[in-house]
Amino acid sequence: MTRLWTADPISLLPGPLRNRASAIGALVRDRLPRFGSPLRSTRLTSWLGIALAVTFSVCFVTGLTSHLIQHPPSWFAWPSAPTQLYRITQGVHVATGIATVPILLAKLWSVYPKLFEWPPVRSIAHLLSRLSVFVLIGAGLAQVTTGILNIARWYPPMPFFFTVAHHWLAWVAIGALLVHIAVQLPTVRAALARAPSPHPATDQPAPPVADRDRPASPVASDQPALAAATNRPEPPVDGTDQPGPATAPGGRDRAEAAGTGPAMQRRGLLGAVGAAVGVVTLVSVGQTVRPLSRLDLLAPRRPDIGPQQLPVNKSAVEAGVARADDRYRLHIDGPHPHTLTLAELTALPQHTVALPIACVEGWSATAHWTGVPIPDLLALVGAPAGSRLRVESAQRGGLYRAAVWPAAHCHDPRSLLALRLNGAELDLDHGFPCRVIAPNLPGVMQTKWVDRLVVLP
Incomplete structure (x- = not known):
């Protein structure tokens, strides 16, 4: 042998x-x-x-x-x-x-x-x-x-x-x-x-x-x-x-x-x-390391270029999403379902946090987000402790139109249904009227143009 x-x-x-x-x-x-x-x-x-x-x-x-x-x-x-x-x-x-x-x-x-x-x-x-x-x-x-x-x-x-x-x-x-x-x-x-x-x-x-x-x-x-x-x-x-x-x-x-x-x-x-x-x-890592962004010759994104000085991967036009009007409603499915208008969302207690968007393509950028904490919305519909959340977008196509969040992120007070970016109303390309933002998650899971939240066991 x-x-x-x-x-x-x-x-x-x-x-x-x-x-x-x-x-x-x-x-x-x-x-x-x-x-x-x-x-x-x-x-x-x-x-x-x-x-x-x-x-x-x-x-x-x-x-x-x-x-x-x-x-x-x-x-x-x-x-x-x-x-x-x-x-x-x-x-x-x-x-x-x-x-x-x-x-x-x-x-x-x-x-x-x-x-x-x-x-x-x-x-x-x-x-x-x-x-x-x-x-x-x-x-x-x-x-x-x-x-x-x-x-x-x-x-x-x-x-x-x-x-x-x-x-x-x-x-x-x-x-x-x-x-x-x-x-x-x-x-x-x-x-x-x-x-x-x-x-x-x-x-x-x-x-x-x-x-x-x-x-x-x-x-x-x-x-x-x-x-x-x-x-x-x-x-x-x-x-x-x-x-x-x-x-x-x-x-x-x-x-x-x-x-x-x-x-x-x-x-x-x-x-x-x-x-x-x-x-x-050196000429590509600037998309992650902000001080080197001006040397960013090979990377396709710079962390300070885009609507409201923040890059986007997919625009509203590419996603086929039009600007929401007064008929916009956010549906929250849970033990006690709720439907909220944009005015009602704005009237809820707001928090501001500094969180990065970090995309799988390697670029990342920190911004200040203002919105309703996700734990508050879960409490509003009576979600039990340890619940997860499926976030669905008004974008009807695409493999990432919905994302399921782990329980740790759903109950973190820094996780927001964001309505404002760097003090201004969200640009349509950043998800107007609202998007989700959470610490330590990929950008593809920070869903834009949110129209439904579904509480999961």
Whole structure:
């Protein structure tokens, strides 16, 4: 069983088939693109892989948190305090996802030649390792791409519901990452345990020599071209078989001493990747960190631009909502249902709180909201302690026209049915005549244009 697990599949073939497969493989290998670079090394790839594992893990944990808040299972409970918690977790999620882009591109560049190595499968263990790599690459690229499209709110390229697809792809990506870590951990530990090598070839595994120790075949004697290809030694996978000035005898040490050899250049490459991460973070994190908002070149929202100096994702026109007239009524369904006019809502005791809107796209902004505390409305209809609340919008379409609030938020005195924003009547795009606002909830659950509240057990 152990031999089958680690054996080269070609070696298990009968003699004539084994030789023919080896000869064909040699021809295919010689025609593969190499895209060589002296900067590639196992050590460089290991450092990039560690950075990628960190960013993927952070994105997975924070993204899963956001998903559980919006689609909570029975065992999950999300608190209403601290007020800024969701703002932080989702801001970290989006900022880390954007910072992943240069790391992922550098990682793919560093392993690109290995994607074309021959033979493509050397054993069952090698097959599983390669499958995990391709699944990880596909899922990682899909996650980053769809995440950026969602940040930009550009949905035509995604003919699926982003939230569900992003959630399940995250599980695929993290599963493939764990398999890849388990397979590559010995290689990574060995690469990082030794001092950096100035020569890329010492950091690369020795390339297999085609048909070594294999008997000659009548097929090879009948086909000279195949025989020649079979006996030709395989060049390094990264194409560094042609020595340059830095790798020529005597020149390598001089290049390293001058700080221009491959090892120093690899450090420079890592530094360039780190600088790219810093730049993309600096020009996008301003949508969450207000002092950096003027540097917000890549993010689609600035926290101080929009109606009443507050951004909106969906306008009233996009939602198909017209301005309410004097016939507006708020329906509250509970043990003792009530229907309230806008004038009656305005006559109820009003409170003002400072709360952020924190959206899944990563932007957030704090504003002062004035309105009727949600606990007062629950008491008005005789809702029992621990009740939850379904908030329904006058917007008749869309997956987020209604939201169910956890009990902790329903009974928090800072949760409001807001009628005013920053001291002024709500703009229509912000939900006139009223919207809900609560601490530590995603923006998609802060429903606008509210026309019904339903008390749930």
